[in-house]
Amino acid sequence: MNIAVPFKQVDVFTTSFFKGNPVAVINFMDSEEEVPSTLLQSIANWTNLSETTFLFKPSDPKNDYRLRIFTPNEELPFAGHPTIGSCRAFLEFTGRKDASQINQECKLGVVRISVTNEKIAFEAVKADIDAIPEALVHGLEKCISTTFKTTPKVLHVGPEWVVGLVEDSQTCFNLNPDFSLLGDMSGKFGITGLVIAGKKPDSSGYEMRAFAPSQGVNEDPVCGSGCLAFVRYLQDLYQTSSTTTFDITQGGRLQREGKLSATIEHGKDKISYHVGGQALTIINGMINI
Incomplete structure (x- = not known):
């Protein structure tokens, strides 16, 4: 050119x-x-x-x-x-x-x-949610060497993220996933990867991590679509009835300081999901x- x-x-x-x-x-x-x-x-x-x-x-x-x-x-x-x-x-x-x-x-x-x-x-633009097979749940727990606190689901937000909560923010931070196994599981079940979060003590905030080894990214330092999937998952989990904002941190294990804001907005006719920073x-x- x-x-x-x-x-x-x-x-x-x-x-x-x-x-x-x-x-x-x-x-x-x-x-x-x-x-x-x-x-x-x-x-x-x-x-x-x-x-x-x-x-x-x-x-x-x-x-x-x-x-x-x-x-x-x-x-x-x-x-x-x-x-x-x-x-x-x-x-x-x-x-x-x-x-x-x-x-x-x-x-x-x-x-x-x-x-x-x-x-x-x-x-x-899109924030649909579906159940996942038990075989995928158990396989993902094997990948992260811990059990989920909540039942994980797949979120269709453009990428296909499986999202689940673990016990708390420190548990999330300490995870050392088996990326090879996670990559194989992602390919087998047609998902982009896995978003894990844990609630911070005495706070409405969360620590979040996003893993996508099948896409060539073992861990995304700070992931906007993963955060979108996560906030949609929270609405499914807690069924909020008023506009709610969550502060999310990500990337500490990669020496980053990601700061995201995620909002579930209740309008007259619909619920919308927003991610910013x-x-x-x-x-x-x-x-x-």
Whole structure:
């Protein structure tokens, strides 16, 4: 193509540099050239981050941008921390100030994003929940060498996360999963991976971890879609009747300090699920393509 396009690397779900989950964001919104998917996949493979995203002009002018999300190996319909980081990059690329709501197109659908001061939050497009076979429950308990405190279920939020609670936050933090076995179980049962959380003592907050070895990510440092799956799971578990927000930390075992905010919002006609946090731009530049 022989063009130079704007590039950012954004640290997501953190208030401290180098303590969140990075995403590379490349801006094709001003390019008139066709960009083949093979090139996008090659770039994502080269950056070697868990996700690399690409901003394009929206197909519907009512929306703000179209986002394509790639791991080093494949394209995703949706992912959480790339959504937050890409929105931060979009605001900086465009100099937008009137950004109380952003509409992001992606393969899963249109994601509604709210921007309040430094916090960016997205609303779930999809948050369905199903039971899982007993064989999967027992297999996952073998993977983590402990029993679940609550019955785990599979959450369909774009990725397919199995979610369950363990005894408490320290139990969650101390887990040392068998990643090889978990990868085999994930492939056999068609799941993305496993989200585990434990409640913090004397607090409404939780410690959370997300494991996806079948996707090439043994442990995700700070996982937005996993958090979305978790908050939907909490609604199924506790059947809240009013708007409730949970503070969630993640990444301590990987020397990160992920901070997420998850909300179950009770509206007039529906319950919606929101995940948010801050994002800091680490790298600004251009990439030659």
